[in-house]
Amino acid sequence: MSEAFRAWTLADTAERVRAGDVSAEEVARAAIDRAEAAQPALNAFIHLEAEAALAQARAVDAKRARGEDPGPLAGAPLAHKDMYYRQGMLSTAGSAIRRDFRPTTTATVLSRLDAAGALDLGGLNMSEFAVGPTGHNAHWGDCHNPWNTAHAPGGSSSGSGAAVAAGVLTGALGSDTGGSIRIPSGMSGVVGLKPTQTRVSRSGILPLSFSFDCVGPLTRTVRDTARILGAIAGHDPADPTSAKRAVPDYEGGLEAPVGALKLGVPTSYYYDDLDPAVDGALTAAQAAFADLGVAARPVEVPGHDEMNLIWPIALSAEAATIHRDWLRTRAADYQPQVRRRIEVGLYQPSTRYIEVISLRERYTRAFVEGALGEVDALIVPTMPIPAPRLEEIGLGADARMVELVMRISAMTRPISFLGLPALSVPCGFTAAGLPMAFQLIGRPFAEATLLRLGHAYQTATAWWRRLPELS
Amino acid sequence: MAEITADFVRQMARTWHGIELDPAEAEGIARMLQPMEAAAESASAHLDFDSEPADFTRLLDELAGEE
Numbered sequence: 281m282s283e284a285f286r287a288w289t290l291a292d293t294a295e296r297v298r299a300g301d302v303s304a305e306e307v308a309r310a311a312i313d314r315a316e317a318a319q320p321a322l323n324a325f326i327h328l329e330a331e332a333a334l335a336q337a338r339a340v341d342a343k344r345a346r347g348e349d350p351g352p353l354a355g356a357p358l359a360h361k362d363m364y365y366r367q368g369m370l371s372t373a374g375s376a377i378r379r380d381f382r383p384t385t386t387a388t389v390l391s392r393l394d395a396a397g398a399l400d401l402g403g404l405n406m407s408e409f410a411v412g413p414t415g416h417n418a419h420w421g422d423c424h425n426p427w428n429t430a431h432a433p434g435g436s437s438s439g440s441g442a443a444v445a446a447g448v449l450t451g452a453l454g455s456d457t458g459g460s461i462r463i464p465s466g467m468s469g470v471v472g473l474k475p476t477q478t479r480v481s482r483s484g485i486l487p488l489s490f491s492f493d494c495v496g497p498l499t500r501t502v503r504d505t506a507r508i509l510g511a512i513a514g515h516d517p518a519d520p521t522s523a524k525r526a527v528p529d530y531e532g533g534l535e536a537p538v539g540a541l542k543l544g545v546p547t548s549y550y551y552d553d554l555d556p557a558v559d560g561a562l563t564a565a566q567a568a569f570a571d572l573g574v575a576a577r578p579v580e581v582p583g584h585d586e587m588n589l590i591w592p593i594a595l596s597a598e599a600a601t602i603h604r605d606w607l608r609t610r611a612a613d614y615q616p617q618v619r620r621r622i623e624v625g626l627y628q629p630s631t632r633y634i635e636v637i638s639l640r641e642r643y644t645r646a647f648v649e650g651a652l653g654e655v656d657a658l659i660v661p662t663m664p665i666p667a668p669r670l671e672e673i674g675l676g677a678d679a680r681m682v683e684l685v686m687r688i689s690a691m692t693r694p695i696s697f698l699g700l701p702a703l704s705v706p707c708g709f710t711a712a713g714l715p716m717a718f719q720l721i722g723r724p725f726a727e728a729t730l731l732r733l734g735h736a737y738q739t740a741t742a743w744w745r746r747l748p749e750l751s
Numbered sequence: 752m753a754e755i756t757a758d759f760v761r762q763m764a765r766t767w768h769g770i771e772l773d774p775a776e777a778e779g780i781a782r783m784l785q786p787m788e789a790a791a792e793s794a795s796a797h798l799d800f801d802s803e804p805a806d807f808t809r810l811l812d813e814l815a816g817e818e
Contacts, residue, residue, distance in 0.1 A: 476811060477811060478808065478811060491804075521808070523811070523812075525812070525815070585790075586790050586793070586794050589786055589787050589789075589790035589791075590787065590790050590791050590794055592783075592787055593787050593791055604768065607768070607770065608768060608769055608770055611770070620776070620779060620780065620783070623780065624780055624783050624784060624787075626763070626764065626767070626768055626770075627755075627760050627763045627764070627780060627784060628784070628787075628788075632788070632791050632795075634804065635791060635794075635795040635798055636791060636794075636795075637804040637807075638798055638802040638803060638804050638806070639794055639795070639797070639798060639802075640804070640807040641802065641806035641807045641810050642797060642798070642799075642802070644807065644810055644811075644814070645810060645814070648814045649814075699807065699811060722816075723814055723815060723816045724810075724811040724812070724814050724815045724816075725811070725815040725816070726815070726816050729816070
């Protein structure tokens with residue numbers, strides 16, 4: 281695989297393109313080579329749009345040649361979970377049903393990335409219709425973990441995590457409804473941010489759940505995540521649910537001292553029944569923060585078992601509403617485990633759904649005023665276990681599937697229910713070389729604080745510098 | 752309250768959605784629904800009379816810290 285520019289972060293790449301040290305077209309060609317070389321091992325792409333990316337790169341170079349600033353993401357090779365809409369371009373949602381779907385509109389976040397100078401190399405592998413935390417996909421082939429291709433990359437933004445971790449791309453958008461950015465970030469060893477529920481526009485993306493869907497980036501560094509978030513956050517008239525709050529200078533705030541910040545360490549739920557390697561990695565991460573002068577204190581997190589059970593009621597009710605026609609007419613075109621998780625929403629009373637959605641306010645207030653009342657963020661594992669082998673979790677729609685999904689996503693689902701921001705940061709490797717990660721969870725719209733803490737951690741540690749070897 | 756059964760799920764599928772579920776699939780769905788329903792029944796007891804979903808969006812702004 282081409283090593284040219286592979287170790288460059290997004291910020292490295294954009295600054296060198298802006299400075300004229302390298303052209304965006306050179307960067308694009310190297311990234312396309314990497315994508316093609318890694319595809320047999322990772323299956324990270326559903327479709328590679330090389331010509332479109334090269335055209336974007338030439339436009340970036342032309343802009344610079346005219347003396348204009350090509351933007352903070354100039355020439356950065358990105359690609360996105362294959363559920364973002366770009367007019368006229370394939371957007372399969374990892375499904376058979378949308379195998380040939382070409383939208384007539386473009387997602388607001390893609391337009392914003394274009395305006396910032398980013399390149400879009402195509403559609404990345406994902407769990408069918410963004411349902412499932414493992415990265416299996418019977419329609420387009422399973423995506424593979426770049427650290428060991430026998431292992432799951434995590435889902436549902438499987439290709440986003442795998443391609444960024446492998447150094448094929450400098451960043452990617454995923455989507456997170458119950459952990460679908462954070463889980464692949466954790467399993468594949470990259471940074472992933474689920475923003476506050478209303479921070480980023482969702483206009484022009486395939487919906488799964490109106491109440492819980494979030495758009496966010498996956499990158500190798502926290503700085504790169506801050507840079508992408510700065511480009512995509514902010515109100516969008518096309519998504520009336522998007523917040524009208526001002527967007528802070530996320531990247532500009534990264535270097536602010538963290539010594540006055542406080543972390544909360546939950547006394548229950550998140551640290552129960554962890555894999556010993558994950559437990560050790562979290563202990564070491566807490567020690568690294570202590571060395572940075574960040575104080576920690578224990579906090580109570582009540583209600584998580586309940587949230588973990590009631591969240592799927594609202595998720596499945598909304599997903600089933602969206603999918604009802606296809607569930608009736610094209611049931612055989614879904615993978616069984618995906619159909620099951622959506623279909624369950626057809627069989628609940630509407631009062632239950634409204635009760636659960638109405639309960640969010642109560643749970644979120646209790647959590648923020650309680651667990652986050654005297655600290656700036658919580659530190660918890662992203663995953664209780666390292667990435668399992670794909671063959672261990674070759675899923676059918678049986679009880680074991682339900683149990684596995686619950687375990688893999690137990691650390692992420694409650695935070696989706698609460699609508700809070702969460703940043704997943706890699707924090708080490710198992711003896712077998714598989715990544716582990718922690719999440720920082722903050723108050724609503726506290727992305728800047730989470731990014732500041734994550735950046736301080738990455739500045740003090742070197743896990744993010746590792747790249748997997750791929751043939 | 753009575754437990755959700757596979758037969759009940761099959762009846763709902765047929766009546767509300769025109770879907771004919773095989774017994775095994777209905778059984779799997781019933782098993783998924785049982786703990787969710789029990790948790791929701793318990794949690795909903797804490798719901799205030801005046802609660803409504805839009806309270807959540809307002810709350811995000813109310814609880815936001817200084818950034």
